[in-house]
Amino acid sequence: MFTQHILHKKVVLVVVFAGNTSLMDDVMIVGGPVQELVNVMIMFVVITVFRLILSYSTIVCAECISTKPLNGSQRKKVASDLWYGTYYIVAVVTGAYLFYTRGWFDAMRVCSSEDVDAMLSVDKLLYAYHCMQVAFYVNYVFAMMTGIDPPHKDNAYIIHHIITLILIVFSRNAGYMRIQLAVLVVHDMADPFLHLAKLVKFLKPAWNIVYDPLFGVFAVVFFVTRLYVFPMFLIDNCRLTWHRLYPGDWAYLANTNVPAFSITSTHVTALWFQFSFYGIGVLLLYGLLLLHMYWGLTIILVFTKKFNKKMDHPLPPSTTAVTTTTRTSKIKTK
Numbered sequence: 001m002f003t004q005h006i007l008h009k010k011v012v013l014v015v016v017f018a019g020n021t022s023l024m025d026d027v028m029i030v031g032g033p034v035q036e037l038v039n040v041m042i043m044f045v046v047i048t049v050f051r052l053i054l055s056y057s058t059i060v061c062a063e064c065i066s067t068k069p070l071n072g073s074q075r076k077k078v079a080s081d082l083w084y085g086t087y088y089i090v091a092v093v094t095g096a097y098l099f100y101t102r103g104w105f106d107a108m109r110v111c112s113s114e115d116v117d118a119m120l121s122v123d124k125l126l127y128a129y130h131c132m133q134v135a136f137y138v139n140y141v142f143a144m145m146t147g148i149d150p151p152h153k154d155n156a157y158i159i160h161h162i163i164t165l166i167l168i169v170f171s172r173n174a175g176y177m178r179i180q181l182a183v184l185v186v187h188d189m190a191d192p193f194l195h196l197a198k199l200v201k202f203l204k205p206a207w208n209i210v211y212d213p214l215f216g217v218f219a220v221v222f223f224v225t226r227l228y229v230f231p232m233f234l235i236d237n238c239r240l241t242w243h244r245l246y247p248g249d250w251a252y253l254a255n256t257n258v259p260a261f262s263i264t265s266t267h268v269t270a271l272w273f274q275f276s277f278y279g280i281g282v283l284l285l286y287g288l289l290l291l292h293m294y295w296g297l298t299i300i301l302v303f304t305k306k307f308n309k310k311m312d313h314p315l316p317p318s319t320t321a322v323t324t325t326t327r328t329s330k331i332k333t334k
Contacts, residue, residue: 036131043135054086055079077150078202085195087136088188094129095185110182111241113175130172133184137165160291167284174277182234183285186225193218219299226292235285246276
């Protein structure tokens, strides 16, 4: 009940904030890089404060729900899972609302550029979403590197979030806000199910019966969004747009008067190899895809391990123990 209450309040807060255009105009002022940095810092502070409040409330509630006392590491895991699950729900709802109301479902239109400053000066909700995502990923990387979050088993998460942060900033400056929105919405869809499953499993062993269906939903959504929609629609259309707009990428310009190192508004030249910023963005998308394939393999291994464990122990531990005790008592009676 507490989790549902918090999620309901957070979603209602976002919907009210999105619908109040006058409040949006007062808070989100579109300007130059300095003004945008200020807006991101404001969002960073808001996210950090809300995370602290939610984490404290979660720890207090978890002590009441859990069947055993929680130590410091366990409290950190519970607070982290509820926070990230809450945020991803808000991010998915907001991103889907933006896509639906703006009519950006055409994949080729998503991959095209636009006048970002003109768009964001009118669409304040999109600008707030952009600043919120930048602040969130900065907060995420900061929390992972400073030990606020529980330590992960590998460094792929840090690499993934740094690449995502670079893509968010790049798409904003290069004029590809629709690509940014599409990538973030596709990425965030599976995460709420994962964090909710971990939270349910951790708090109360009696709720473990809900864990497997939630993790199964997470796996299905993960494979559909990150390993099908992401490469087949987003990356493929971005690749086609890349070849159409910049056919001369990776050209060797040593025999021309172009300097060995130079940067223009659309291209970078390094050692006389010229490539566009758009092409760099597409390659970063392929980098995310490699991480998704790695995590997809990890999910398959988890399912394989659980299946083999059930095959080795078809009866639950409690049933096995009762059966063993019954057989022992019968032998003693004889």
